Amino acid sequence: MSGENVKIVENATCTFCGCVCDDMVLTVDLDQKRITKAKNACILGRAWYAEHYIEEDAPAAMIDGKPASIDEAVEEAAKTLVDAKFPITYGLSDTTCEAQKQAVAIADIIKGSIDTTTSVCHGPSGIAFQGVGESTMTLGEVKNRADLVIYWGGNPAESHPRHFGRYAVTAKGMFTPRGKKDRTVVVVDVRKTPSVPAANQFIQVKPGKDFELLWALRALVKNRKISPNIEEITGVSLETIQALVDKMKNCRYGALFFGMGLTMTRGRHFNSGALIALATDLNEYTHFVAKPVRGHGNVTGADNVMSWQTGYPFGVNFSRGFPRFNPGEFTTVDLLAKKDVDAALIIASDPASNFPQAAIDHLAGIPVVSLDTKATMTSKLAHVAFRTATYGINTAGTVYRMDDVPITLRKAFDSPFPTDEEILTAIKKRVRALKFPKNQAGDKVPPGRASQKEHWKH
Amino acid sequence: MTECLQLAGGKVYDPANNIDGDIKDIYIEQGRIVETPSATPRKINVSGMAVMPGGVDIHCHIAGPKVNLARKLQPEDHRLDPHPGTEQTRSGVGGSVPSTFATGYRYATLGYTTAMEAAVSPIGARHAIEEFHDTPVIDKGFYVLLGNNIFLQQLLREGRKEEFRHAVAWWINATKAYTTKLVNPGGDEPWKGKKNSRVGNIDEKSDVIEVSPRQVIDAFIGAVNELGLPHPPHIHCNNLGHSGNFDTTLETMKTAGDRRVHLAHIQFHSYGGEPGKNPKSASRQIAEYVNSHPNITCDVGQVMFGKSTIMTADSALAYTLRGFKKAKWVNADTECESGCGILPFSYQEHIYVHALQWAIGLELFLLSEDPWRIVLSTDHPNGGSFMNYPKLIRLLMDREFRKEEIKRVNQKAVKRTLLNELDREYTLNEIAIITRAGPARALGLKNKGHMGPGADADITIYDEMEDKEAMFNAPRYVVKSGNLIIENHEFRRDYTGKFLHTEPGYDASIVDQVKPFFENYYSIEFDNYAVDDSYLHDHEVIASSP
Amino acid sequence: MPETMLLVPGRSSKQGTSLNKGKFEDEYQEITSLVEMNEEDMVRLGFNNGDKLRLKNPVGETIVTCKSKKATDLPHGMIFIAYGPGSSRLMESDTAGSGMPLSKHLPVQVEKIG
């Protein structure tokens, strides 16, 4: 019967990486509940769609590994969170803003901590931003204007395959009608990544010496002297550094993109800060911008929702009844590894598979509530595990691209599983009822926009 | 859920209905003010108190991409000013750029029930509306930035006025904006495309766009008035903050002729002196022009000493200001449309320029003859937080207090102004005009800013006090859309507030013109650009009258 | 004597596509336990493609499979692995007050097993 009940969804959005390409043309086989074709998707996007299928038989909720009704699981989840002395909420980068808002509300009510995967990707860039600011842009500006593009410590060819074509290298725009021919592209990295062939120049920096190289660039931009041993220190010759400085000062619109090669290595926020400061300095001479290349589909939305609701982008704690921010204290790896927290709500993320072992060990010993679209290491160890609909494929909602541009998702087909937003809204209601049994008048703020109320009940 | 209320025995200040401190009962039913209620109302004794319509902020920055960047930027500002939650209300943080929840609650605690975000890029409209959803109590809307929109400027260059008007209306509908905002019109291209340069003169044509700022201003005033939007173009003139800029401001107003226009934060545009040198006051020239031109409304953009955050679509200006301290700074370019600059800032009494700015704002208030056309604002958070409004009200109402404050600031600056000669004191009625009745009228909000039958039941009740700052700092009651939100100074319940927008008519075929431009130069799909109705929470379309 | 090398975990296309198929599938497991090494280093250390290596540091250890990379593409002394459970085992949990554990450039001891 396959192939007859087919639907085309135009201008759909791929949320697999931070490029958030919104030009997908999806062919949906409604009988098979599969996406059979994703026009315009890159290799990662194609896999994202091709491998998406609904495990009809999987239970929507489990308590201690046994199938449970959603209502039971919501009740158990709410109790777990309310009973905890110090619960943490974590994840959030692969779900909609509508769900993220509910998650922050829960953390506010239960006076716990809330943190997102930002803390282990560009958290240091967020800290750097707070210290230095940032000259930045939407990606369309790079496409239209940039005649110099530098990638530093990132490998978009493999992590963000369409970054080059859609936005920054071959993209043709208003003042760059010939695309690649109208711009110079430089890659700076510790190894020759698959991104290097797209560039006009590759600069290989010694591992852990990004800060030194960035600082040397800043010094030369300001016509200061730098150490004659700079090549020994950074692996890059003085002539190469000077030539890059000249390029940067003389371009019309320069853009620096940076990846986790800066944030995950020694120096962390100092590295990001040095790079942002370099872009800022260059504005004395020309127009220059910088931008972290963000990974997950809606990690930027998580930063935004957290910031507007709490004032801080990640690593927030509500134990005093108002938000406080302290990376290193209220960030998840620290809270777990120091055994501070006694329950966890994990949304759309799998810390049990990618955190440092000490953090994983503590997570395995406390009650965990998890929401994910498929089984993960985290859902396997969870006390309460929800299986939810995949954002952007089975749900609508809002996501923010890596440059803070908000985009509305288009649902391709229905999932039998509830959305993250629905489950979190239900948990929020129960948590509120348990916390404030005498006062239900407070919850007058209507549910988020994309909510289809508890549709699993019908 | 709304209550039937009788506010009994208060002194009513309702300037739109010519009521100036009369003792009068106000009845509320179904969220509106009624002559006589159909049921027995709950009676609240407010005798000895001043009853006013809820405050209306015509120009502030409270939601959207640039506001959120400014929030993210300043943890040091938030941590000093926590905003605890209650069983009814969410927690948050304050500082000069508070979190969304704190913004809504804090406006309410000043008796303000409506606030308009003055600058949102079209591509950021969805973001602003999402934040509005989380900004409680107050009604809100935003002005969409179109003054540097490349597509619109191309239409102007080609002289396609008619299509220009349709495209403007399309953009307002697509973004669910309230009206258009022009910021430093024509200034983006030199900033982004010509190595951070700026336009100095409003007749200067950019060599890329080939239209002058004056042409842009003229076209918008024409189009928006023809569309009959409830509020005319809201203009942040060129050369903000630069010495000698009053000339640009006068030229901008002259461009309007007798057509409606609103000038934003006019204090920042009333400087004499020579470019590059210390400014002088030109408030007399500006006030005279405004006084004699009833088509013009303006808000002051008063500077208040202390912490502020510069956030403006005038990116070049933020960069210029950054030059003083070289502290942290944000620039964010928005493709084809706009951009913004952000800079944490503080105004200090002893600094000549800051004291002069403060004095010029007060001069403008005191020299203006028609309170209906000058609105109280600090251009929050640019001139200072909206939390300064009570103090500003006292400065206007209390001459002795003002004299004391004048003594504390840079005297060289004061001497360059008329401030010491101005004895005027605002009355409570006049304050009710510049903080509610006037801005509501300027915005074309027929149901706000007054308490006649049919008006929205947005009401604030203050204990009458000698110290006007204390009085306006803590209303005893705040009613929003008929809901008693604050009672005896305490929050009784949460409330979302309404989203206000307009839907001017246009010829749908304009889309065929916009779309190809989009496909070439934007980085998102045309069909994903417009904000769909699912983003509207409780909302109201304010009618246009072409 | 085990050799000390610098481990650089990162993203790869294959890791990305296999992630979509599922973390419990063999492909993901395989890809996240494959380590790339400069071919000249391999000759020097007597490693061959497909050899099982033990990576070890004070935090923990993991077993990986060795794969050669052109000397021009990967510097001497550096090895690359796709993010996954293997890299987790070697990551320190102290974040130095930043929230971010050092996740790249991890010095590890490398030795052949079996």
Ligand code: SF4
């Ligand atoms: S670049 Fe990223 S968002 Fe775009 S199609 Fe590929 S995986 Fe999806």
Ligand SMILES: [Zn+2]
């Ligand atoms: Zn403003």
